Amino acid sequence: MRRPVTVLGALALVLAGAGTASAEPPLEVTEQITDQAGVLGTGKPAAERAVADLAAEDDLNLYAVFVSSFDDADPGEWAQDTAQLSGLDETDVLLAVAVGDATYEYGYWVDEDFPLSEVDLERTVTGEVDPRLAAGDRSGAVRALAVQLQDLTAAEEEAEQQAAPWPASTIILVIGGVAVVLLAAHLLSRRRSSTTRS
The missing domain is CATH 1.20.5 (Single alpha-helices involved in coiled-coils or other helix-helix interfaces)
Known part of the structure; x- marks a missing residue:
């Protein structure tokens, strides 16, 4: 499997001692949006529509998990363990976010055979997902990732068509x-x- 990616939110580094949230071990996800931390609120339907559109148009499945804590685990490893427990494969993306009191940290997982570029995916997470999580827009982070995955898929398909004689x-x-x-x-x-x- 591809190396899981770990990213710590800037606030998490500064405010790590502000309080300890309820820890959550890796889990088996049965839905594409899992909000155990209860942070999506009214934005959850929009996030669900975004991942549904991605699956329908590009055959990619985006899973987003929000918990209160990663139970002292590395976020990337927590995402990888959750993906394994859930039986995710090369067409799946898992975004795992731990949201505490004024803190956040996240990691994501994709299989080594994931069809899109790892560099492009990391750029998307850094440029589109992280700023929204930092602003507290968790639903927006999911929607942005779904849209960017669609754009990356379209760009790769266009490149393949142009490369063909x-x-x-x-x-x-x-x-x-x-x-x-x-x-x-x-x-x-x-x-x-x-x-x-x-």
């Missing part, structure tokens, strides 16, 4: 045209042979 439809037409020419030549040859014998 011909699109698949053109290749099919060329093969079909060659087959027609060969068939016509074969029939004409048989006709000439029949004419010569007669």
